[in-house]
Amino acid sequence: MAGTDKQQDMLAEGPAIILVEPQLGENIGMVARAMANFGLAELRLVAPRDGWPNEKARASASRADHVIDAATVYETPSEAVADLNFVLATTARPRDNFKPVRGPVEAASDLRSRFAGGQKTGIMFGRERWGLTNEEVALADEIVTFPVNPAFASLNIAQAVLLMSYEWIKTGDQAVTPPEQALAPAQKLHIESLMGYLDNVLDERGYFRTEDKKPKMMENLRALFTRPGFTVEELAVLRGVLTSLEKFSPRNPRGSGAPER
Amino acid sequence: MAGTDKQQDMLAEGPAIILVEPQLGENIGMVARAMANFGLAELRLVAPRDGWPNEKARASASRADHVIDAATVYETPSEAVADLNFVLATTARPRDNFKPVRGPVEAASDLRSRFAGGQKTGIMFGRERWGLTNEEVALADEIVTFPVNPAFASLNIAQAVLLMSYEWIKTGDQAVTPPEQALAPAQKLHIESLMGYLDNVLDERGYFRTEDKKPKMMENLRALFTRPGFTVEELAVLRGVLTSLEKFSPRNPRGSGAPER
Incomplete structure (x- = not known):
């Protein structure tokens, strides 16, 4: 977390945000800004189209430089989640692949409990135009979908990251349920x-x-x-x-x- | 609501979103998109800097044309809220003006109850750079603030509208508390x-x-x-x-x- 000052570290723990093949630097910057607003700081990029670092990302991050500076790049989604114990995949709608589907509130609450129990967690977000492939969703443990207007569902990745980050910070003062006796899932x-x-x-x-x-x-x-x-x-x-x-x-x-x- | 097809009307009721002197058309468009995602459709603009209609707003609304087309323009904040029974003002931090301060969840729940009771409600958002003046906040009944990272509080108006719209749709399936016996506040x-x-x-x-x-x-x-x-x-x-x-x-x-x- 080079380049981070002490004050900004104050709220900088929680799930990693994983962007799979993000195309526009502006979106990556907006994601960083959304994360910083709600105290997240670990950004992982899988094969960003325009490479990394990306000055457009920094420009649109609105001084969330500590998130941009600490971002890490991976070649595949599989590598990006390798060290995590629990991964959520965000999708526009439930998929036919037998994974539990959660709303953002429930998902954030679960992430908070796992965090309190020492697990490393992450949330995967797909490409701007078509989200995550089924293979990528298969890497995750559970799915999160957002309660959008069925007649107009058009959340971009920065908005989706904003909502999950916001739900994360909201759980900060929840009475954390003691971690279950069950052991942490494997990485x-x-x-x-x-x-x-x-x-x-x-x-x-x-x-x-x-x-x-x-x-x-x-x-x-x-x-x-x-x-x-x-x-x-x-x-x-x-x-x-x-x-x-x-x-x-x-x-x-x-x-x-x-x-x- | 000209230009709206039946399906898009399906979710298009709830508080009016009031933007006070928005500067960038792109932000207005992003606001419309955020609203449409969560079933809001009534956008009120107070003295938008670049006039109205604004093609940049439409371009960044990502086909939320029904919101853009139905947007109405006012010269002053006072006129924009004249017909409303209950108004929330969003601020980055609580102000010293004796108004109750709510979080987004509580505020949305209250809006839903008032909606069920037949009240007309609205949420005011300030300018990009410096929000609402104290005089504008004084027009409102209560204040909403967002639980942001104190070390990095940088929500833009589209993000703030997104969060309130999202909290609004989430209350859609709440057990609506019967409206209190108290009569509706005056317009x-x-x-x-x-x-x-x-x-x-x-x-x-x-x-x-x-x-x-x-x-x-x-x-x-x-x-x-x-x-x-x-x-x-x-x-x-x-x-x-x-x-x-x-x-x-x-x-x-x-x-x-x-x-x-």
């Missing part, structure tokens, strides 16, 4: 590792049948393993089960010699 | 009429002492008579009392002949 990199493993072992078994079906099938698998909020320990157990299925068979059980393949 | 034009009367009768009595003290003294009077939310009937009684003091004296009581002056 996303553990899920990604599992996905990479599944991709390999299922692909070589012909699980995906045709190449064009594979993306959707992988998306469904990711949703399946993301939804429960598995802990690192649970993922390790799961990985053990899968590896066992992969490497051994009734005829060649573990300890009987070389694995089957 | 602002009745208060203004009283103020005009007081200005005259007090001025000619030397009440204001010096001209430079008068604006602040009038502002305090306006605050005094606005705060209780007087009904039309109450204002009539009040006016009767004042007129009695003005026109009669113990030596020349009502009915005794010509008034004293």
